[in-house]
Amino acid sequence: MSTRIPAGSDTPPLGVARPPVASPGRDDAPRRRRGGGRRWAWLFMLGWAAQVAVRLWLGSGQTVPVATPDESGYLFAARVLTGGPDADMSYGTVYRGGYPLLLTPAFWISDDPVSVYRFALVVNALISAAMLPLAFQLLRLFQVRKRWAYVFAHVTVALPCVLFYSEFALTDAILPVILVGWLLLVHRWLTAPAPAGRRAAVRVHLAGVGASLLVAYAYACHSRGAVLLVAHGALVVVAVSCRWRSWRAGALALLAAAAGTAAGMLLNASLLPHMYPAGDNNLSGNVVQRLIEARGWAWMLSLATGQVWYQSVATGGVAAVGLVAVAYAVVRPGGTLACSPGRTRALALTVVGIVAAVALATSAALPVEYRVGNYVYGRYLATITPVLFAVGVAVLLRGAWRVPAAGAAAAALTVGAACVVQWYAGDLLTQYTYTGYDFPETSFLTWDWTSFRLWHATLTGLVLLAVAVAAVRLRRRGPLLLAAVLTVVAVGMSVTATERIARPLVRDETAHTDIRESVDLRAQRSIAVDWNVPWTIRLSHYYWAWWSDGSVFDARWTPPPQNVDLVVLAWPKDAPAERSWPAGAPPGWHVADSRRTIEGDWVAWTRS
Template sequence: MSTRTPADGASSSAAVTRPPVAPRGGDADRARPGRRRWALLFGLGWLAQVAVRLWLGAEQTVPVATPDESGYLFAARVLTGGPDADMSFGTVYRGGYPLLLLPALLLGDDPVGVYRGALLTNALVSAAMLPLAYLLLRRLGVRRRWSYVFAHVTAVLPCVLFYSEFVLTDAILPVVLAGWLLLVHTWLNVPRLTGGRAPGRMHAAGAGASLLVAYAYACHSRGAILLVAHAMLLLAAPACRWRRWRDVLPAAVAGAAGTAAGALLNRSLLPHMYPHGDNDLAGNVVRRLTTGDGWGWMLSLGTGQVWYQSVATGGVAAVGLAAVAFAVLRPSAASAVPGTAGRTRALALAVLVVVAGIAFATSAALPVEYRIGNYVYGRYLACVTPVLFAVGVAVLLRAPQRALLGAVAAAASLTVAAACVVQWYAGDLLSRYTYTAYDFPETAFLTWDWTAFHLWHATLAGLVLLLAAVVFARPRRHGPPVLAAVLAVVAVGMSVTATDRIARPLVRDATAHTDLRKSIDLREKRSIAVDWNVPWPIRLSHYYWAWWSEASVFDSRWTPPPQSADVIVLSWPENVPAAASWPHGAPPGWHVVDSRRTLTGDWAAWTR
């Protein structure tokens, strides 16, 4: 990252310029309309981004990205003092993101109202990518006008926009990561005041960055990677004499306190949601790190995630990744301010640690799910993709011809090499394993096929977009607006088609297959027990509709249905009536109130 104002010696600033001298008299009067105009632009732009998100999510009324959405909703319910939801032997969902959902739970009076309130929260937070992307582009040296335009493009990338339609940490993590990077950049580079005193802005930025990292850790295991990168920077700053140890102390204390609070919050959820244990993803990591096959799985799947981010952004994120790597290798060439080369290298290295750490750690933790998304997946790296995209845009707009061609060649080579790794490792599994459309909102658009995955067609489409971006970006006068228009049309097209062809059909199916509200007044039922043999997407949907009820699970093969529950949902065997679904016959007073046969699984609901 660079700036326009050099500083002196070891305290030079690559983060912010010194505030200009305030204009006097008539100059001040003329400056105020300019500031008001920019404030109005950002206010209207943020509202427009919020409106786009609410429009796309207008028909989302039920969790479909299961079990993730359900897990966060139930965690939020527990935090309000609501009933438990047994999700034993599943992935642990942390409490940081559910804290943001508490107003939706407190104000909503039914499950759909709560869900819509959560999406409103997502929209308000996710739209903050606009000012953050603007600040990031400005620090990368992009002109103010084009920083604003491309900040809008960054904010409508599917990795930011599409995931805001679901109750997922992916709706907020891109904003958290971008905010952290900007704050830690400020903390590293704010110049000291006369007399060697640290300004309050430095301490505020350091503490803010640490708290954001701690919050990311409280939200998702990916936050642990961010925590490692942040700790590296805190240790490097005094060691390299960029900051004094006493300047590090406030940031370190804030990070430690925030992380401890997040750990306590997450631990408090375990007995309410995982009374019989979780699915031991940490054990998967240990097994993968201690076997040759595990290393092959981890490295190949991580490479597939990098491939996806490149193709999903038309190669622009790959250009950004190449530029970040170049800044690590040759920081003096990447920094426009003398004396900041080391800090540039440290920040670039931290970004690489985040990318590699998330890609390979999440791959190591993944169980074998027999789906194509195991091998090529975009969600885990979605939180860092907007940052890489912004860096790529800065390269396209500002880099000299030779440097640009080098970055583009590196990005194209990385994309093709990653595709080769995916093809070599996954092979025919890319056509044999289960295709889940939700895993591929961007590549489905690029190949115009929402029923199958096409590795090389998507790769070619991504490279064509990259070539077009290079061509459109070169004309100095008309290039930037054309480039912004092309990238925006592609990004919005991806999210609109994904919403229409993926999200909304999932909502319609989930509602048709599980909604019990017309069969029984769920408000009067204080507990619901669901048979373990009912497929988990349906089981969790029943928990969702019975919002006010304590949810538990039992295995009807070995355990009689718990008659203490108000509603019992049993697996419905084939070739028998629903009334025969109760093992060994229903006790007196129990009767079937609803039953469905679906592609996901068959069930019958009983009550007294």
């Protein structure tokens, strides 16, 4: 039997004695601990600063919302929260106020739209880089050696689900950090020994309250936060029922969650009349309809499977290894995670439940948009991907003889998910609209930014998984080789996605909609945009006219309003710009700008 120490393990195999270690004197031990603590503090400070710098560098070319309508919705919500003008986004998705709250200080510095947008990216960078210490703590929780936990924490922070989305004004930039922070706090609350004194009891209560406030804030940020809120509540109830925590600790945690949720609901309700005066797109109606129809369940299950497939391939199979390991821990917990088997099972079941609930709920709510991203999409599960990735890394580093079995199970999961996607979507994967922004990882894996290739991406992901399994079998350099491969792939995905997806979108959106040189937008206090102008262009006009109340009308049935300062109309193909106003422009109005673009044609009218 081999006695080789598994890569990343702190403990020698059974039957192998530890080498003798010289015991430092009592006077030297505290000094050594203080010196080691200072070194680690510097490592984390410098590492965090480096991650912030990388994010600011990648986002340096972003000046206008391109992930529409999401980015626009959050920016307009921040504007409304600071007392700024309204932006009519009726019949669209409701964007919640939790994330925009972080952007409100931007209005203390500047009221220019580009400056506010850049401030949002700075906020993203500061928070997103905080994944470094959190990922380190998560890997240490899985008993990965300290130095390798630090190395792979950097790899986790470099994943596109953490790095790439920090380049945009999206909740996706902060939700992964919130989820990992919640998981660490709820683990501490759940597994702490029975408090023996006042201080210990306070620490337990603080962990419970902190976890509750984090999930409440996640709920205020995005509907995915509702899944976290339910999972948190269920975990608290189970902990009290199993007597892992006292009823007082459970009641305090639930009270904090309820108070935070109530505050979030009030915040979100305050935005509705300013941004959705005619109502939203009723995504809840989609959920209900699909739950009562057999074809609705087929849609949900297949799209949810496509989301799982995407996270597996996007991480070179490592997240699939993590998902398999978490699912195995539900059946055979084994008392890992420095806690009892029952608590390990509860935590593992919570993670699996979050994956399933997010994938199914988002698939149920998603309207049919005739795009490839309906069937394979990465953003929704990107929130929990860092957790699955960290688990997968721990299995690879510490799994020893289990690594090939875990790799085989992850490969089977990936191929099976790809088969489901192929069976359900079929030719629609090539016939529907391909949006490059939906596929930052798979575009890199297939080296194709114009079309989606299911099996090419699957094969590349499986090759990376095979490389990972083979790398950790090496005696000394395995973990380093694994970290190098995963880092190169992850950074390559974000860099190429920035250069080939994000930057071109910014250039096109600016060229198609920026009218700052032709109109004094600061003097325009209100803007009305024709409903027949494509919604991406409509929201961009709201963005550039940052100081104006934004409203919408349908020029087919309603005359353009004349009680506004700027009107944007759809431009018929066979007419000059001056004839775009139905029945002729009233006196005092003239064409200020006009564009024919691949997204749609429009004419901007202002008063003389």
